[in-house]
Amino acid sequence: MVQSWYPGHMLWTRDTLRSVGRYLTAVVEVVDARAPRLTRHPALSRWVGGRPVVLVLNKADLADPVITEHWLRWFLGRGEVAAAVALSARAPETREKLGAQIAAVHPPPYRLAVVGAPNVGKSTLLNTMVGRHTVRVGARPGVTRGPQWVRTQPGWEWLDLPGTLAPSQSRDWRLKALGVASGTGETSVDTALALADAVPHLVPGWQPGMGGAEALWQWGRRRGFLRSGGALDEQRTADAFLSGFQQGQWGPVSLEAPEE
Numbered sequence: 001m002v003q004s005w006y007p008g009h010m011l012w013t014r015d016t017l018r019s020v021g022r023y024l025t026a027v028v029e030v031v032d033a034r035a036p037r038l039t040r041h042p043a044l045s046r047w048v049g050g051r052p053v054v055l056v057l058n059k060a061d062l063a064d065p066v067i068t069e070h071w072l073r074w075f076l077g078r079g080e081v082a083a084a085v086a087l088s089a090r091a092p093e094t095r096e097k098l099g100a101q102i103a104a105v106h107p108p109p110y111r112l113a114v115v116g117a118p119n120v121g122k123s124t125l126l127n128t129m130v131g132r133h134t135v136r137v138g139a140r141p142g143v144t145r146g147p148q149w150v151r152t153q154p155g156w157e158w159l160d161l162p163g164t165l166a167p168s169q170s171r172d173w174r175l176k177a178l179g180v181a182s183g184t185g186e187t188s189v190d191t192a193l194a195l196a197d198a199v200p201h202l203v204p205g206w207q208p209g210m211g212g213a214e215a216l217w218q219w220g221r222r223r224g225f226l227r228s229g230g231a232l233d234e235q236r237t238a239d240a241f242l243s244g245f246q247q248g249q250w251g252p253v254s255l256e257a258p259e260e
């Protein structure tokens, strides 16, 4: 398992970005629209030496659209980014939408690094932007292992990079629920319970008055996640709930709002 918050990994991404920073015309910073502040690396945009940042709130199809609109206004109002746009990396209109944002912040040629946390959809977005499947994508953090330049149409160059997290980020259960951080202390049962507690209505079969944990375990039983002897298999229940959440099966939801 790749530990993307491992300090060596982070320093390596920092050094890569610093060395190509001058060559870049802009940076496409990708965050998860369901938790855009939490999934944003605190130092990443500084490592690219003041290049204009186009912030992409990706996986907008999985987030609450009203909260996403608030986030866009919040980021733009702070003046840290040159542009901010909510997208779904695989949607057909994404290429034109993001292309227009990039063109508005810098004249051609476009030399762009796609940066952000693991599993937020950087490689998927890059494939959509270049119009074909060029870089590997996958539903887990740590799919992209090293920097990869992609040159397609004249005047457009893209740098795909591994996802990067700061050590402080790996501790938040929401990053584990989103599949951005993996592998540290907290178990998937802890993470699933935290998610069910925070947004109980997301658990299939939840009814008003029910707690998140109660709804989760009832759902697990209904799904037949049982051990031999008939006791509930909490691990399987938690894993199935989290996996469904990461794929948006329980409906759109945001885990963070700007005013928090």
Ligand SMILES: Nc1nc2c(ncn2[C@@H]2O[C@H](COP(=O)(O)OP(=O)(O)OP(=O)(O)O)[C@@H](O)[C@H]2O)c(=O)[nH]1
Pocket: 058, 059, 060, 061, 062, 087, 088, 089, 090, 117, 118, 119, 120, 121, 122, 123, 124, 125, 136, 137, 138, 139, 140, 141, 142, 143, 144, 145, 161, 162, 163, 164, 247, 248
């Ligand atoms: N629903 C939805 N899924 C998406 C979207 N963008 C990416 N995904 C899925 O999210 C998962 C991660 O996508 P990748 O493109 O591999 O993410 P990455 O940021 O390159 O990840 P690393 O290389 O591991 O850092 C894949 O299963 C994608 O299909 C989106 O906008 N909406």
Ligand SMILES: [Mg+2]
Pocket: 122, 123, 124, 136, 137, 143, 144, 161, 162, 163
């Ligand atoms: Mg990738």
